[in-house]
Amino acid sequence: MKGLILSITAGQGHNQTAKVLNDEFNKHGIECKFLDVYEYINPLLSDSVNRIYLMSTKAIPKIYGGVYRICENRSINSSIGQRGLARLTNSVLSRKLIKLIQSEEPDFIICTHIFAALLVTHISAIESLNALTVGVITDFTIHPYWEDSLLDFYITASERLVIQGVKKGFPENKFLPLGIPIDPKFAKKMPQQEAKDTLGLAPKPAILVMSGSMGFGNVIQEIKELDRLDLDFQIVSVCGNNKRLKAKIDLLKTRKKICNYGFVSNVDVFMDACDCIITKPGGLTTSEALAKQIPMLMNNPIPGQEDRNVEFLLNSGAAIKISRTSPIDEAVYQLLTDKQHLALMREAMRLLAKPNSARDLVSFVIDTVNARSRA
Structure with a gap:
């Protein structure tokens, strides 16, 4: 069994979560590769995204918050243009990642950042992707961009976020309230x-x-x-x-x-x-x-x-x-x-508290991949 853990640098929390999971899989003797997706695709892109994130949250936080609230309140019709732009962007960015996935043939792919999840969603729409796909939501809310993703399962910080996901149109059985993975x-x-x-x-x-x-x-x-x-x-x-x-x-x-x-x-x-x-x-x-x-x-x-x-x-x-x-x-x-x-x-x-969140997520992934291989 082997897997990919994909993150994106926007602050350090997402990468830290990915590294915790990578270490936990390694404890179980499972080959796992942690990847900063944008860094892998183009280091300049990764640096630019991180700088823009830091600048927008520090220098213009009210604008950042305003954009977030607009995304929270968007209707399906108002987001069609955004989704079209996202598809075009992901189409360009996913080419190198597709080759890596084809080469590695992972049994599971875990995304600790929504942008990584959107790339995997795009790839699964155009390629035959046999890997189990899991999104890790690293806040006590579901960021509106997650609504544009389509993965097998989503990890939430609490049971109380499941209803939020259902209201956003996700099937309830896609959510696993195991907690944000911590060391x-x-x-x-x-x-x-x-x-x-x-x-x-x-x-x-x-x-x-x-x-x-x-x-x-x-x-x-x-x-x-x-x-x-x-x-x-x-x-x-x-x-x-x-x-x-x-x-x-x-x-x-x-x-x-x-x-x-x-x-x-x-x-x-x-x-x-x-x-x-x-x-x-x-x-x-x-x-x-x-x-x-x-x-x-x-x-x-x-x-x-x-x-x-x-x-x-x-x-x-x-x-x-x-x-x-x-x-x-x-x-x-x-x-x-x-x-x-x-x-x-x-x-x-x-x-x-979910003190054993990383262990519980790794156990779920191992059990699910093994069950799929026996089916």
């Missing part, structure tokens, strides 16, 4: 004090501020607001690959202790060590936090899918949104002083 290490729990000792943190409450490499929001201002809060805690900042941000935080003069890091490979341990996390509401990070049951304070959502992530998690009682009317210092104060609210939030997170 299996997030399913394990280290005692908090042991995690603090591992990281060299003081034995007192810790607030984890996850910045990431994309540079959204004003992390410096958030840290200053936290520093003014009259509670005894330490601030743990993880800046990812954002070296400029790390350097700025290193220079801050604060009353509270700041433990400032760049890129770390053990985010799971940081989550175990800290009492709450301040983060953008990306699908992957929030899924990891759910698995760890670390209360989330969500800020700076990308208009569009991340707005929908916020709505889903707020409606589930699993997170708090930072805003002008609920500023960061008040939200942290509420979490650290209201133990009943904290317990309710952790229970809501436990009910939503």
Whole structure:
């Protein structure tokens, strides 16, 4: 048995999900090839798509969000032109990928980005494609572009998204609410004090501020607001690959202790060590936090899918949104002083969490491919 896992670079979440799945298949001794599709077709195309995505979400987020909402509300007639353009684009882009699929003859193809799924949909319409095809939806909503895809199965973050898919015209039995695939290490729990000792943190409450490499929001201002809060805690900042941000935080003069890091490979341990996390509401990070049951304070959502992530998690009682009317210092104060609210939030997170999502998806694919081969 062998397979292809296809992604596209638009931020890093989709690629990270693909790599997690690739590693999980390898554990089962299954030959698997992970491919950034646009990078494979043309590196310049891949770089351009990523730059446009980052520019549109950072520089003109309101326009990006407006386009997203238009796509959500589109009618079939209004999207005919869009679909025609998409078919033409995919017809050009799919030629090299078709040759690869013909050469590899994979038993399954998994797409962790909608653009990869649309390419596979186009190929399956013009070629005899015997592979099992699976789309992984990496948010707590179904992006409107998924409506133009036609795969065998779709992985959703929650059972509650199945009805959303049915309303969009998909058969219910195509949806598998296995969760957004995350690294299996997030399913394990280290005692908090042991995690603090591992990281060299003081034995007192810790607030984890996850910045990431994309540079959204004003992390410096958030840290200053936290520093003014009259509670005894330490601030743990993880800046990812954002070296400029790390350097700025290193220079801050604060009353509270700041433990400032760049890129770390053990985010799971940081989550175990800290009492709450301040983060953008990306699908992957929030899924990891759910698995760890670390209360989330969500800020700076990308208009569009991340707005929908916020709505889903707020409606589930699993997170708090930072805003002008609920500023960061008040939200942290509420979490650290209201133990009943904290317990309710952790229970809501436990009910939503899918810590074994990658393992469950890989098991499903293996069982389904084997059943097909016996049929």
